[in-house]
Amino acid sequence: EVQLLESxxxxxxxxxxxxxxxxxxxxxxxxxxxxxxxxxxxxxxEWVSGISNxxxxxxxxxxxxxxxxxxxxxxxxxxxxxxxxxxxxxxxxAVYYCAKMxxxxxxxxxxxxxxVSS
Amino acid sequence: QSVLTxxxxxxxxxxxxxxxxxSGSSSNIGSDYVSWYQxxxxxxxxxLIYRNNQRPSGVPDRFSGSKSGTSASLAISGLRxxxxxxxxxxxxxxxxxxxxxxxxxxxxxx
Numbered sequence: 001e002v003q004l005l006e007s008x009x010x011x012x013x014x015x016x017x018x019x020x021x022x023x024x025x026x027x028x029x030x031x032x033x034x035x036x037x038x039x040x041x042x043x044x045x046e047w048v049s050g051i052s053n054x055x056x057x058x059x060x061x062x063x064x065x066x067x068x069x070x071x072x073x074x075x076x077x078x079x080x081x082x083x084x085x086x087x088x089x090x091x092x093x094a095v096y097y098c099a100k101m102x103x104x105x106x107x108x109x110x111x112x113x114x115x116v117s118s
Numbered sequence: 119q120s121v122l123t124x125x126x127x128x129x130x131x132x133x134x135x136x137x138x139x140x141s142g143s144s145s146n147i148g149s150d151y152v153s154w155y156q157x158x159x160x161x162x163x164x165x166l167i168y169r170n171n172q173r174p175s176g177v178p179d180r181f182s183g184s185k186s187g188t189s190a191s192l193a194i195s196g197l198r199x200x201x202x203x204x205x206x207x208x209x210x211x212x213x214x215x216x217x218x219x220x221x222x223x224x225x226x227x228x
Contacts, residue, residue: 035217037217044120044204044206044219044220044221044222045155045157045163045206045208045219045222046219047208047216047217047218047219050216050217061215061216062216063216097162097163099163101153101208101217102151102210104168105165105168105174105175106153106155106165106168106174107165108155108162108163108164108165109162110162111162
């Protein structure tokens with residue numbers, strides 16, 4: 001069974017930083033592209049960032065709204081996906097989901113809340 | 119303004135068949151696979167359809183997906199009260215180099 005478990009969320013002041021982690025299990029992590037998707041309170045889903053699988057292993061992609069502030073990475077040995085979030089703003093407040101969106105059987109984590117407020 | 123266009127709401131009575139549309143362009147729906155997600159209130163999105171019309175294990179065959187050109191549809195037959203949720207379409211956009219979502223459709227079971 002595919003499982004994705006996010007951690008690292010919480011309350012942070014505007015301008016601050018936070019790193020989200022997502023531990024994956026139940027599939028071959030190294031062969032799957034992975035993504036972060038967020039959902040602001042009462043709003044729809046917004047793709048944030050993605051990292052590709054083989055053969056373009058490690059290519060990264062970002063939504064314009066986070067480009068230059070967020071960095072996605074992965075540690076294959078730990079089957080863990082990361083999202084380093086810097087220069088956080090109030091409009092980054094959202095539930096952040098780790099998601100396997102391509103290939104067979106898409107799967108999402110349960111989500112982690114990030115609140116940016118003074 | 120979402121890249122993919124979905125109706126904001128849909129409704130039906132128990133047992134009915136409802137469809138939800140998702141309209142895009144040649145750079146997204148016209149060139150890649152469409153997925154559909156169901157989000158029950160207060161929970162994480164769950165995949166209902168991937169690769170246009172494939173159902174993950176455990177998803178009832180009441181749910182079906184189709185695609186034609188730059189549009190896609192999700193059909194739900196034998197509507198049940200537990201189908202009341204938000205539904206989103208998603209696809210990779212080659213021009214944007216990123217995933218795009220529809221704005222979501224809130225389904226009410228009357």
